[in-house]
Amino acid sequence: MAAMKALVKTQTGPGNLELRDVADPTPGPGEVVFRVGATGICGTDLHIQDDEYVVVPPVTIGHETAGTIVAIGAGVTGLSLGDRVTAQTTISTCGSCSFCASGLLNLCPQRRWLGGHVDGGFAGYVKVPVANILLLPPTVTIEAGALTEPLACCVHGIMEVIGMSKEGWHPPFTVVSGPGPIGLLCAQVARAAGSVVIILGTGADASRFALARQLGFEDLIDVTRENVTDVIRERTGGLGVDVAIEAAGAPSSLDGCLALVNRRGTVLQIGLYGRPAPVSVDVLVLKEITLRGTFSSTPSSWITAIDLMGSGQVDTLPLVTQVRPLEDWSAGFDSARAKGEGKIVLTPSER
Numbered sequence: 316m317a318a319m320k321a322l323v324k325t326q327t328g329p330g331n332l333e334l335r336d337v338a339d340p341t342p343g344p345g346e347v348v349f350r351v352g353a354t355g356i357c358g359t360d361l362h363i364q365d366d367e368y369v370v371v372p373p374v375t376i377g378h379e380t381a382g383t384i385v386a387i388g389a390g391v392t393g394l395s396l397g398d399r400v401t402a403q404t405t406i407s408t409c410g411s412c413s414f415c416a417s418g419l420l421n422l423c424p425q426r427r428w429l430g431g432h433v434d435g436g437f438a439g440y441v442k443v444p445v446a447n448i449l450l451l452p453p454t455v456t457i458e459a460g461a462l463t464e465p466l467a468c469c470v471h472g473i474m475e476v477i478g479m480s481k482e483g484w485h486p487p488f489t490v491v492s493g494p495g496p497i498g499l500l501c502a503q504v505a506r507a508a509g510s511v512v513i514i515l516g517t518g519a520d521a522s523r524f525a526l527a528r529q530l531g532f533e534d535l536i537d538v539t540r541e542n543v544t545d546v547i548r549e550r551t552g553g554l555g556v557d558v559a560i561e562a563a564g565a566p567s568s569l570d571g572c573l574a575l576v577n578r579r580g581t582v583l584q585i586g587l588y589g590r591p592a593p594v595s596v597d598v599l600v601l602k603e604i605t606l607r608g609t610f611s612s613t614p615s616s617w618i619t620a621i622d623l624m625g626s627g628q629v630d631t632l633p634l635v636t637q638v639r640p641l642e643d644w645s646a647g648f649d650s651a652r653a654k655g656e657g658k659i660v661l662t663p664s665e666r
């Protein structure tokens with residue numbers, strides 16, 4: 316049996332990531348195998364490396380993945396070899412809890428996910444159930460398509476958890492704190508939902524601000540140099556903002572969101588800290604702020620994510636600032652950890 320390289324979390328504990336030779340997957344009935352074209356390095360992968368996020372080793376990690384179908388199992392219809400695809404990350408759930416019943420598969424206590432319980436995308440090939448497969452729109456490259464997963468997470472948070480939509484409710488202004496890949500995806504989703512977006516960053520975010528400009532965002536605030544409250548009041552004509560999205564994963568950013576959002580406003584927390592964070596709870600109380608968490612993605616958010624990419628309302632490709640061979644995973648992880656970058660994707664070598 317042919318073997319491929321795969322980045323495996325070998326056992327629980329800090330580190331324990333290793334590029335191993337593992338057997339190529341073969342599809343069982345109802346399953347599909349695709350050759351990985353690109354898999355993004357996510358903050359969650361760094362938490363897995365640090366043992367701050369529970370997975371079930373030994374498992375190949377990587378959940379932001381896209382590629383080309385190379386094998387189709389028995390009983391699968393409607394897909395062809397060579398189709399360009401990405402894969403939803405929820406592989407299985409209990410199917411009977413209230414969350415499963417309402418389509419919130421992300422919250423099923425028995426959820427098993429790609430790159431955590433089931434072998435994921437930092438590998439030559441990935442096997443998933445056909446129900447997890449989504450076709451990439453013709454205009455979306457494989458590298459751009461690898462970002463469908465983080466985009467679906469942002470769609471879930473913004474459109475499903477706090478309920479913003481172009482036709483329905485949306486605040487006139489939304490703040491996104493943190494111009495990393497997740498922040499710039501959130502910014503595009505909030506804009507697609509009809510809101511004018513103001514992006515906050517620090518002095519270390521110069522290149523990310525340049526990316527934001529490239530994506531058409533003009534209201535960018537360096538919180539280390541400007542008075543955020545004053546600038547927001549000015550940019551919003553005195554309205555302030557009713558929604559702030561914390562996308563930096565830093566306590567100071569969350570505190571900043573609580574400080575700047577209007578009374579009765581909403582702060583959406585996307586992304587993990589890996590540890591407790593000091594937060595100004597009194598501000599939350601005094602302003603009657605709603606603090607919402609959002610976790611992972613739902614099947615419906617994946618469909619919206621594909622639509623947003625296909626219609627050009629969201630462009631994920633400019634966010635990919637490094638493409639590295641899978642063998643370079645360690646340097647790629649270090650780069651992702653250093654921040655300042657956009658999305659770093661790993662590509663397995665062709666064979």
Ligand SMILES: [Zn+2]
Nearest residue numbers: 357359379465
């Ligand atoms: Zn992720």
Ligand SMILES: [Zn+2]
Nearest residue numbers: 409412415423
């Ligand atoms: Zn369930």
